[in-house]
Amino acid sequence: MNEISSADSVFAELAISRKQNDKDASQELGQSAFLELMITQMENQSPLDPQDNTQFIAQLAQFSSVESLDKLNKNFDSFSDNFIANQALQASSLVGRSVTVPAEQTALEAGGIVNLSSELPASTSDLSLNIYNESGSLVEQIDLGAQRQGSVLLRWDGMNAELNGQLLDWKSSHDEGLPPANYRFELSARIDGEERALDTALSANVNSVTVAADGTLALNLAGIGTVSLADVKQFNE
Incomplete structure (x- = not known):
């Protein structure tokens, strides 16, 4: 878990998370690499026993389906990151306030x-x-x-x-x-x-905000300790 006491810290933490996601994505099999493998497979197939065209079409269709799902997952991850960033930013504004x-x-x-x-x-x-x-x-x-x-x-x-x-x-x-x-x-x-x-x-006064790995937010309160943001009954003036 990461402790946050300002809005700048929120964005810094999210930037680190995105860099790690980009690094992981760079290691995945992309479309160009997949096509290169298919061309290599075609060039090295036996002329006496060539692979059926329907098999190539099936492979292309399968890759297209996987690629579509991958794009959908990336769009969802982007939406999730934006939601967590907005939630964390709102929570960081509570630092120094009473709840x-x-x-x-x-x-x-x-x-x-x-x-x-x-x-x-x-x-x-x-x-x-x-x-x-x-x-x-x-x-x-x-x-x-x-x-x-x-x-x-x-x-x-x-x-x-x-x-x-x-x-x-x-x-x-x-x-x-x-x-x-x-x-x-x-x-x-x-x-x-x-x-x-x-x-x-x-x-109690909010000393800092904690962002867990799953995006869950918690408040660190003076004299009380860590509580979930969902447990707050009232935001005091």
């Missing part, structure tokens, strides 16, 4: 905000968020109170928190808030008397 993906941990950047989203399957009398540092210690606990069934959207900057667009009456237990680092988030709700863990999606 939201299914995750339990992410990085709080200096001066940044972590966006957390989840889906509450039923109304709850007690929704809470626990935040752990990289060593696994509980560093913050945010009581979000009673919430109705539906989407949960929370923004956290290490000092303050905002739930569904409303600033919470909550402050970090640390005087200056939590520092930039990787943190793990556990969102839970008490539903019908039982404590349930909820799936979360978190925001």
Whole structure:
């Protein structure tokens, strides 16, 4: 796999791939070489037992069919290369931006905000968020109170928190808030008397884009790691 952090790198990688394809193609049997072989075959055939004309026609027809399929494959490969190039170029433009993906941990950047989203399957009398540092210690606990069934959207900057667009009456237990680092988030709700863990999606900055040999694109996210481009739930401002 190849890691890409700019549009120039995308085109450089594709140029290398095309050069390799051209090298492989130059080693294939072309039309002129095929005709030379046929002429040589005709010149060296026995005059007492010449090859039937229908055999030459069959060989020409077979070569014509193979050549047509080869051109079709080359046209398809060209279309595939253009599609991958366009997709890679779009992905490279995400470098430095924030995206939201299914995750339990992410990085709080200096001066940044972590966006957390989840889906509450039923109304709850007690929704809470626990935040752990990289060593696994509980560093913050945010009581979000009673919430109705539906989407949960929370923004956290290490000092303050905002739930569904409303600033919470909550402050970090640390005087200056939590520092930039990787943190793990556990969102839970008490539903019908039982404590349930909820799936979360978190925001993270795109550090680079990876292009696999088959053209599959993946994003390398700060604090999360490598995820497929298809897993992105939201592109953040």
